[in-house]
Amino acid sequence: MQPLADSSQNALRKIRFVLTDIDDTLTENGLLPAASYQALERLQKAGKKVIPITGRPAGWCDHIARMWPVDGIVGENGAFYFVYDRGKRKMKRRFWKTENERAADSKKLGQLRKQILATVEGCAVASDQSYREADLAIDFCEDVPALPKASV
Numbered sequence: 001m002q003p004l005a006d007s008s009q010n011a012l013r014k015i016r017f018v019l020t021d022i023d024d025t026l027t028e029n030g031l032l033p034a035a036s037y038q039a040l041e042r043l044q045k046a047g048k049k050v051i052p053i054t055g056r057p058a059g060w061c062d063h064i065a066r067m068w069p070v071d072g073i074v075g076e077n078g079a080f081y082f083v084y085d086r087g088k089r090k091m092k093r094r095f096w097k098t099e100n101e102r103a104a105d106s107k108k109l110g111q112l113r114k115q116i117l118a119t120v121e122g123c124a125v126a127s128d129q130s131y132r133e134a135d136l137a138i139d140f141c142e143d144v145p146a147l148p149k150a151s152v
Contacts, residue, residue: 015048016048016049017048017049017050017051018043018048018049018050018051019051019052019053020050020051020052020053021052021053021054022052022054022056022064023054023055023056026040026052037068037069040068040069040070041069043069044069044070044071049071049072050069050070050071051070051071051072051073051074051081052064052068052070052073052074053073053074053078054073054074054075054077055075055076055077055135055137056075056076056128057075057076057128057129057131057132057133057137058075058076058080058082058131058132058133058134059128059130059131059132060075060128060131061073061075061076061080061082062082062091065082065083065084065091066084066091071083072084076132076133076134076135077135078096079095079096079097079133079134079135080093080094080095080096080133080134081093081094082094095133095134096134097134102133102134105134109135109136112136113125113136113138116138120138120140120147120151120152121151122140122144122145122147122151123138123139123140123144123147123151124138124139124143124144125137125138125139126138126139126142126143127139127142127143140152
């Protein structure tokens with residue numbers, strides 16, 4: 001894959017969608033620089049559909065869909081997508097699994113959570129876990145001291 005800057009104008013005109021990661025792609029050291037936000041705005045104004053794809057939780061994704069210049073967002077590693085209709089001021093939320101399947105998964109994830117916390121010294125449940133709908137995030141380097149690679 002080549003950088004977009006190396007593409008011909010003809011090739012760039014054919015692009016309809018821009019899918020992007022967030023962490024360390026749009027962000028730098030956990031912050032969203034103005035230049036990244038402005039790039040998203042420019043892409044939208046150029047008629048491109050901009051869709052971040054992230055492992056971040058539903059709570060973050062709701063905010064991003066409402067407040068960032070994006071056309072939707074895929075979150076929790078593909079568990080759902082959100083699209084905010086600015087005209088109607090309404091969020092469309094679509095999950096890969098049914099509510100019953102997610103409830104069953106939640107029980108299994110609860111058991112896995114206990115097992116991981118008992119087994120992997122120094123890790124913790126991610127501080128944003130309460131904003132998640134479909135997955136379990138274990139922190140091994142964000143809000144806890146980074147664990148050695150052998151422990152992860």
